[in-house]
Amino acid sequence: MSPAKSEAPIGVFDSGLGGLTVAREIMRNLPKERIVYFGDTARVPYGNKSKTTVIRYSRQIVRFLKQQEIKAIVIACNTATSMAFDEVREEAEIPVIGVVEPGAVMAARTTVNKQVGVIATRATIQTKAYTKAIHAIDPEINVISQAGPLLVPLVEEGWLHDRITDEIIMRYLDDLLEHDIDTLILGCTHYPLLRSEIRKLVGDKVTLVNPAYETAKELERMLAESGLENEKAVEPDEPYPYRFFVSDEAERFTDFANSILPVDIKTARIIPIEEY
C-alpha cells in the first residue's frame, strides 16, 4: 500500500448530526487519521424512511465521498447501516464499516444472563438488524427491541438533562427492564448524548453498549489488518485534517458539532447531494 493511500482520510456519513458521536470516537481513539464527514441535514431523519429511499440516499453520499479520495467508509448511522450496508459496500469498492456489527459483537460478549435490550429508531428496529447480528453470534441470546422516536428530537432540542426527557426514556425502557436485561445497546448515534441520563435511570446492573466507540475500535483493527493505518501524525498546523460537508443548514451543524467534538470546526460546506 502506498504511503499516500494510508494518509488518505476516512469517509464518515450520517443522516445528520448523530454521526458526530462516531466521528468524536474516531478523533479520540485514532488521532492520526484524517476525516471527511458528510451529514445529510436536508433529508434528516432517515429513521422514518423506507429502505428504497435510504439506499438511494446512501448511494449518492458514497459517490460524493469517493470524490474526496478516501481510503475507507464508516456508516455512522444505524438506520443506513441496517438498511443499506450491502449497497454501500457495492458502491464504495473500498473497505466499509457500519455501526451495527461492532455494537452487536460487544453486546454478545458482555451479556451474562443473555437478555440484551436495544433502543433505536423505528426504521432500525423494523429491520431487526441488531437481533440478526447478535443471533449470528449466539442464537440463545434474547434480544428485546424498543423504538424510541422522540429521543432524537429531544437531543436536537437540547433537553439533555431534563425531567421530561427522563420520563420519556423511562417509558421507552420500561418493557426492556421488565425483561431483566443486563446489557443495553444505544442503537442510534444520537443516544450516546443521553448516556448519563440513561445510566442514572437503568442503574449499575445494566451495561451500556455504545456502538460509536466499538465502531472506532473496529475501524482501528481493520486499518491495521489492511495496512491502511496512517503512521504519520498529522502536523499541528495542517489546516483541515477534519472536513465537514452537509446538505443544508451549515451553521446549525457547526454549532452542534462544536458542542460535542474535541476540536473546533469553523465551517461546513453545503453540497447539492441530490445531484450525485
Place this chain on the structure above:
Amino acid sequence: MSPAKSEAPIGVFDSGLGGLTVAREIMRNLPKERIVYFGDTARVPYGNKSKTTVIRYSRQIVRFLKQQEIKAIVIACNTATSMAFDEVREEAEIPVIGVVEPGAVMAARTTVNKQVGVIATRATIQTKAYTKAIHAIDPEINVISQAGPLLVPLVEEGWLHDRITDEIIMRYLDDLLEHDIDTLILGCTHYPLLRSEIRKLVGDKVTLVNPAYETAKELERMLAESGLENEKAVEPDEPYPYRFFVSDEAERFTDFANSILPVDIKTARIIPIEEY
C-alpha cells in the same frame, strides 16, 4: 370559465402528514370539491430546513401537481407558506392560497387585548411570517412567538392524550401565557390534532385559531370570486374524488390519513418527486 375547469381538483400539499388537517377542513366545508394531495413523506420535516431547500422542494411539488390538471393550489404547510409562498405562486400560474394569511387575519380580528401568541416550527417562527402578516393588518398587536419542535414528533408518535405531552405543551406555552395572550394561533398543521389538550391547558380565556379551518373558508371565498367553485356535487360512486400521492412510506401515510379524515382512503401512490 369552462365547466370542465371548475370541476378540476384542488391541489393540496404539505411536507408530510400535517396538511391532512387542511384537507380535512376542505372536505368538511367544500364537499363538492375534488382534491389531489401530495405529502413529501421522504423529506419531512420541512421545519428545520433552510429557505433555499424549502423553495426547491416546493417548486418540484408544484410542477408535479400541475400535471394533475388542478385549478388552484393550497399550501397546507406553515413552513412552506412562510418560506416559499411567492415562488410557489410564480411556478403555479394558477390561484394559490397559503395557511399563514387566513390564520393571521382571524387572529387580528379575534384579539381584544392585542396580545396574540403563535406556536409553530422553528423555521416558521424564524421567518416571522405570522408577525409580519398580523402587523400588516394592525401594527399595534403584540405578537409573541414560540417554536415547539417536539410537538410534531409527539403527534406522529401518537401520544395525543398524554401527561408527558401536556407537560411539553405547558413548557412551550408558559411564556405566551405570562404575556396574557387572549388569542393563540396553532401555526403548524399538526397542532390541531393537539387542540383538545391545548384547550384544556390554556383555559377558556384564550381563543384558539386553527389556520386549517380559516384556509378552507378562504379557499371557498376565492373559488366563488373567481368563478372556480364546483357547482356539481361529486357522484357518490365516483371512484377517486380524493387522490393521494407521497414521496415515501405510502402505508404509514394511509394509516395516519384514515385516523383523521372523514373518508377512508385506500392507497397513496409513491412519486419520485426529486425528478420534477
